[in-house]
Amino acid sequence: MEKQFPILQIIDPNGNIIDENYENEITEHLIKTFYSHMVRMRVFDRKAVSLQRQGRIGTYAPFEGQEAAQAGSALALNPDDWMFPTYRDHGAAMAFGHSLKSILLFWNGRNEGCIPPKGKNIFPPGIPIATQIPHAAGAAFAEKLKGTRNASIAYFGDGATSEGDFHEGLNFASVVKAPVVFFNENNQYAISVPFHKQMNSKTIAQKSLAYDIPGVRVDGNDVFAVYFQTMKALEAARNGEGPSLIEAVTWRYGAHTTADDPSKYRDQAKSHQRREITDPIIRLERFMKNYGFFDQVWIDMVQKEAADEIDQAIKEMEQFPAAKPGDIFDFVFAKLVWPIKQQKEEYLEMIGGDKK
Amino acid sequence: MRAAIKTQTLTLVQAINDALRIMLQENQNVILMGEDIGKNGGVFRATEGLQSEFGEDRVLDTPLSEAGFIGAAIGMAVNGFIPVAEIQFLGFIYPAFEQIMTHASRLRMRTMGHYTVPMVIRAPYGAGVRAPEIHCDSTEALFTHMPGIKVVCPSSPADAKGLLIAAIEDPDPVLFLEPMRCYRSSREEVPEGKYSIEIGKGKKLVEGTDVTIISWGAMIPVALKAAEEMKIQEVSCEVIDLRTLYPLDQDLISESVQKTGRTVIVHEAHSTGGVGNDVLAIINDTSFLYQKAPTERVTGFDTPVPYFGFEDYYLPTEKRVVKAIEKVLSF
Ligand SMILES: Cc1ncc(C[n+]2csc(CCOP(=O)(O)OP(=O)(O)O)c2C)c(N)n1
Numbered sequence: 001m002e003k004q005f006p007i008l009q010i011i012d013p014n015g016n017i018i019d020e021n022y023e024n025e026i027t028e029h030l031i032k033t034f035y036s037h038m039v040r041m042r043v044f045d046r047k048a049v050s051l052q053r054q055g056r057i058g059t060y061a062p063f064e065g066q067e068a069a070q071a072g073s074a075l076a077l078n079p080d081d082w083m084f085p086t087y088r089d090h091g092a093a094m095a096f097g098h099s100l101k102s103i104l105l106f107w108n109g110r111n112e113g114c115i116p117p118k119g120k121n122i123f124p125p126g127i128p129i130a131t132q133i134p135h136a137a138g139a140a141f142a143e144k145l146k147g148t149r150n151a152s153i154a155y156f157g158d159g160a161t162s163e164g165d166f167h168e169g170l171n172f173a174s175v176v177k178a179p180v181v182f183f184n185e186n187n188q189y190a191i192s193v194p195f196h197k198q199m200n201s202k203t204i205a206q207k208s209l210a211y212d213i214p215g216v217r218v219d220g221n222d223v224f225a226v227y228f229q230t231m232k233a234l235e236a237a238r239n240g241e242g243p244s245l246i247e248a249v250t251w252r253y254g255a256h257t258t259a260d261d262p263s264k265y266r267d268q269a270k271s272h273q274r275r276e277i278t279d280p281i282i283r284l285e286r287f288m289k290n291y292g293f294f295d296q297v298w299i300d301m302v303q304k305e306a307a308d309e310i311d312q313a314i315k316e317m318e319q320f321p322a323a324k325p326g327d328i329f330d331f332v333f334a335k336l337v338w339p340i341k342q343q344k345e346e347y348l349e350m351i352g353g354d355k356k
Numbered sequence: 357m358r359a360a361i362k363t364q365t366l367t368l369v370q371a372i373n374d375a376l377r378i379m380l381q382e383n384q385n386v387i388l389m390g391e392d393i394g395k396n397g398g399v400f401r402a403t404e405g406l407q408s409e410f411g412e413d414r415v416l417d418t419p420l421s422e423a424g425f426i427g428a429a430i431g432m433a434v435n436g437f438i439p440v441a442e443i444q445f446l447g448f449i450y451p452a453f454e455q456i457m458t459h460a461s462r463l464r465m466r467t468m469g470h471y472t473v474p475m476v477i478r479a480p481y482g483a484g485v486r487a488p489e490i491h492c493d494s495t496e497a498l499f500t501h502m503p504g505i506k507v508v509c510p511s512s513p514a515d516a517k518g519l520l521i522a523a524i525e526d527p528d529p530v531l532f533l534e535p536m537r538c539y540r541s542s543r544e545e546v547p548e549g550k551y552s553i554e555i556g557k558g559k560k561l562v563e564g565t566d567v568t569i570i571s572w573g574a575m576i577p578v579a580l581k582a583a584e585e586m587k588i589q590e591v592s593c594e595v596i597d598l599r600t601l602y603p604l605d606q607d608l609i610s611e612s613v614q615k616t617g618r619t620v621i622v623h624e625a626h627s628t629g630g631v632g633n634d635v636l637a638i639i640n641d642t643s644f645l646y647q648k649a650p651t652e653r654v655t656g657f658d659t660p661v662p663y664f665g666f667e668d669y670y671l672p673t674e675k676r677v678v679k680a681i682e683k684v685l686s687f
Contacts, residue, residue, distance in 0.1 A: 111666070127490045193420070323665045325669040332660070
């Protein structure tokens with residue numbers, strides 16, 4: 001199966017182009033877009049981890065190492081497409097245009113953080129594993145019924161493929177030819193459970209065979225490979241050819257979440273050593289050096305802009321108005337039903353009214 | 357004179373670990389299964405050290421698939437084993453709902469006792485630890501409503517150990533709910549070695565004469581604090597920890613509410629369809645004419661458990677309990 005589903009690469013770990021078909025498509029604009037998004041994502045992720053440590057947000061799921069998989073796929077979307085991220089895909093959500101303040105609010109326990117910016121179709125992060133996969137199939141099918149050329153993308157991890165919802169979502173989409181890309185980030189661990197204990201299959205891409213849909217395996221740390229393969233799958237979806245499955249092979253360097261201690265189940269020093277080969281940002285920098293795009297002044301500027309933007313978002317998150325007790329009652333139904341109305345009134349009376 | 361019982365000071369999660377170790381040692385057929393329970397020792401460390409002690413076949417890291425491993429546990433249970441499955445958080449049990457509702461709970465009846473399902477499903481539940489959404493549900497009533505499965509919910513380390521051992525030895529499926537908020541919040545002296553506490557029996561935590569407070573799990577500390585506070589007003593509250601939510605301890609409930617005639621039920625779960633209503637039904641059936649005031653319920657609201665930024669509003673507080681006590685006293 002590994003032979004049937006080889007890991008596609010456009011640039012190798014040394015930053016050299018190995019698939020010449022794409023030489024002309026890799027423009028300076030694209031390189032700079034990818035690089036700046038990936039840096040922005042990493043700065044965000046590291047700041048979020050430190051905010052959690054300081055008790056300024058709640059438990060947080062870091063994605064360091066998965067920037068290329070998330071940036072490459074999210075940047076392939078059209079503005080009107082639908083995104084169904086997991087709790088680890090705020091990098092993808094950022095790249096697709098979610099607001100940083102909202103993402104931080106989400107991690108600080110606020111529903112307001114689930115509201116996407118106006119006009120953007122970004123679902124709240126999928127918390128129960130794999131449940132977002134059928135949603136993506138359904139939203140995509142709805143676009144097809146409406147006759148648009150919009151598609152949807154569902155993100156999920158390797159562990160998620162064990163859940164029924166994964167299989168049911170793929171099957172449904174394949175039957176109705178829904179324009180959806182099932183984008184797997186195979187970071188090789190589901191919390192502590194390594195890939196080979198999660199499934200007997202050698203790859204995730206091969207699961208496409210069961211549903212008779214295209215399946216590819218890409219190097220998830222090669223942003224170009226991810227981007228062009230996602231583009232291809234989205235194009236096919238828009239043209240009525242139905243869903244595809246992409247397996248982006250990658251790695252998370254950090255903990256599963258800030259509540260997890262990865263040293264319980266793997267050697268973190270070895271994990272760190274992998275950066276030499278798999279860190280997607282290091283790889284892109286090597287490529288930029290090899291092909292004359294490396295510009296330290298520009299890179300410093302990108303870093304600084306990212307840090308400033310994120311600091312600003314943190315400020316906005318922290319200055320955000322306090323949570324209003326009344327809000328937990330008001331959004332359960334379109335119109336308050338009597339039991340909730342009664343509970344709300346009694347509660348607000350006890351605490352002396354809602355916060356302004 | 358009673359022989360001194362040897363004890364050790366344990367948290368609730370350590371007491372669970374102790375119970376699991378004892379049962380793995382004692383009965384070769386006991387098998388633990390669940391996500392991340394092996395090397396990682398479970399996300400709350402309830403199974404810490406057990407895989408290295410008993411091996412990968414007896415402490416099984418399963419694929420990430422609740423329907424899959426609960427379904428498989430049912431198959432193992434009908435075929436000679438006693439699976440003790442861990443659901444990482446109660447909010448993630450729903451994929452297995454069908455397996456529990458349509459199989460675990462009714463195989464005995466379907467086959468008139470030919471096939472039985474002696475298994476335990478352990479699940480941490482409840483809010484109040486600033487966990488992400490869906491990690492905070494307390495939907496025990498979905499399972500007390502389900503015929504054919506017992507539901508147990510201890511609030512203290514010693515009870516947790518004795519009840520878990522009883523659950524593992526029970527011939528039928530048991531859902532064992534662990535109040536996440538109490539996992540490490542306190543320690544107590546827990547008897548060493550094997551002992552069990554009868555399923556279906558509650559416990560009087562505080563003796564009192566004026567008002568009965570009935571609660572369980574993570575709401576016990578809230579109930580105890582409210583009872584303490586009422587002392588200042590010279591109100592004597594009796595506090596009852598139900599410990600088992602199906603079948604309820606009818607005798608303990610009726611004995612207490614007949615004595616006080618005034619009752620406050622406290623639970624974290626949503627109001628409508630909550631187990632509190634079944635307690636109320638027992639009061640109605642057994643003790644109606646003894647009541648001096650309508651029973652009050654202090655519960656979570658009929659809203660999904662909100663994100664943790666709002667969870668303090670959702671969770672019953674000491675203040676709400678005190679208010680309810682004052683109300684039942686006003687009649
Ligand atoms: C239905 C369900 N079961 C269990 C969990 C607890 N849990 C959260 S993340 C996770 C592992 C997910 O692994 P994977 O799908 O590989 O994604 P990754 O976290 O590696 O991105 C588990 C078991 C959950 N969120 N939902």
